Amino acid sequence: MFKLVKRLTSIVAMFAVLFTFTTETMAAKKSKTLKNTQKKGFVRCGVSQGLPGFSNADAAGNWTGVDVDVCRAVAAAVLGDSSKVKFTPLSAKERFTALTSNEIDILSRNTTWTLSRDADIGLTFVGVNFYDGQGFMVRKNSGISSVNDFKAGVSACTNLGTTTELNMRDFFNSKGIKYEPVTFEKADEVVAAYDAGRCDTYTTDKSGLAAQRIKLSNPDDHMVLPETISKEPLGPVVRQGDSVWEDIVRWSLNTMIEAEEYGVTSANADMMKTSDNPAVKRLVGAEGELGAALGLDNEWSLRIIKQVGNYGESYKRNIADTGILPDRGPNELWTKGGILYVPPAR
């Protein structure tokens, strides 16, 4: 019997391999992903199927969002042009398989960094580009003003295959409340079902709730409860085993955050080359040889700042100005009371 299972498994494995046919061995010194990206001329980036503020395509197919900007930053650093990105919209269920099976090279899709994801399934998280937490949305007229008002029998709509599903259970269990989880694969169906009244509450990351609320038929009839029931550090993910590529993505993100810290923007980046501050000069490539350490030229970080902007610009453009979350909350620099703190680029 065991033999049979094993044999059948190999058959199934075959199907998995069909997608990863262009097999590669990751050398420690040079990056195959970097080489392939330069050869192809574009960065392959996995994004969401439409989450305003994070990754969302307009009618013309132009992607915008803070998650999208991470991929654009990498494209600017590696290929010199932030527009050279091929976006692949993925469901929560497909996202990790797409990355491990080599269909994409960066997964920047509001993905929560957890131990098991980082360690167990061949992925590596490179950083956090948005600190989030799970919340609940309810109808304003329901009289529920806090998570403590939920009663046994409450039905909650959410996306399947997310940390949300697990947090929800932890939360309701700790309160001793029996609840009914209604889970859909696509966010649009969750919104539609909640909107129709199938569920009493809609739960996901608070940024997601803020973004999806706009899609409801009467957004003003709904509100997000004040409590946050979990930590959801969202960040870009790469395949395990290519540490050079991992470093490139990590430091592309860090560059955007550090640029904001030193006041370097897309508008003044060129002028900063003559700055008095050595840290700023390093950031725009006027001092030091930081690019070489990543296998890139020395202007890589300057291009990121000029073409994509710093983190603050990206946040303002995508999340604040669109009215999703005007208040930066924890996603403010550590110097301004937030928790954005990146290691120094030197």
Next chain:
Amino acid sequence: MNFKKILPQLLTLVVVILVFGFFSYNAQVNMENRGITFGYGFLSQESSFDVQFSLIEYDGSHSYFRAYLVGLLNTILVSVIGIVFATIIGVVVGIARLSNNYLIERTAAIYVEFFRNIPLLLQIFFWYFAALRALPLPEKAEPIFGVFFLTIKGFFVPAFVWNNIDIFTYSVIAAIIAIVFVRLYAKKKQENQGIQTPVLSISIGLLIILPLLSFFLGGVDASVEIPVIEQLSKTSFTFKGGLKLPPELISLALALSLYTATFIAECVRAGVQGVSKGQKEAAASIGLTPNQVLKLVVMPQALRIIIPPTTNQYLNLTKNSSLAAAIAYPDLVLVFAGTALMQTGRAIEIVSITMLTYLTLSITISIFMNWYNKKIAIKEK
């Protein structure tokens, strides 16, 4: 042995083994490179996610294997409901297609053409979201017969609370065994003496009387629990007690049976039309009543034509039930190949188990239908 005959077979076998071997080796290498481990040990780990609707006791403290069983049973449940209703609707519509009444014949034809030409996924979405839009909120639901409540949060029906349910179960089993004996006796009697026994009414009688006796003599007791409305917050309500059928199950079963019924209807029509007219006329000429003609002459021959394509439809329905994932019905694909896959990241293991499960389900249905087909096939004596 003819070497020339065996050689091509042998070559094919070698090629197949090589191809499969190459792919599985490749998978192993790739998984190793990416630090992905392989194994089925995760099945005994705690699942830590809940499921909305389950036939067996389950919550997040149970194992992934139990979650698999929950999904599997839900898949079987919706498939069985779908198959039963698709068959009933299919047979009725199929016979209606043969009706001499123009209106009935046209209505059936329009139904068939309409429902079989719209993609199933679309129909599932239609029934689900149409149901969500059309059904009332729990507090506004009008009771049906005073005890059934059809609401947006589900169909709430009274549930039985049993005492001594095992004795009741035994009585049902005893009734079934008795029916088998009655049938055997009736068959023998007909073969020996040519006398027909009303087997059907005796069977129904047995099936009612024996379980009924268990109530009076066996101490079996069933009380009915009626759903009661309960307030969750100022404007949100639900029902407590009784049995709850989620709207996802209802709309999925509805969509599956309405869709598959169109194909079964065509099978039935083809089957009945496939019996030549001469057979009916010959049967009538030897003095059989119209009912006997249908039961003894037309149906046995029509079934031989109907069963094989209908088997395909049953298989299709079972496999199509995996579209449940789109509307939050917790079937095998949603619970196991969805949530469990995501939480463990064990894509190859879980997909392999899921494929194997569907294969087993399909083959089981197939074997049963083949057995039935053989049973009704022409027996050459």
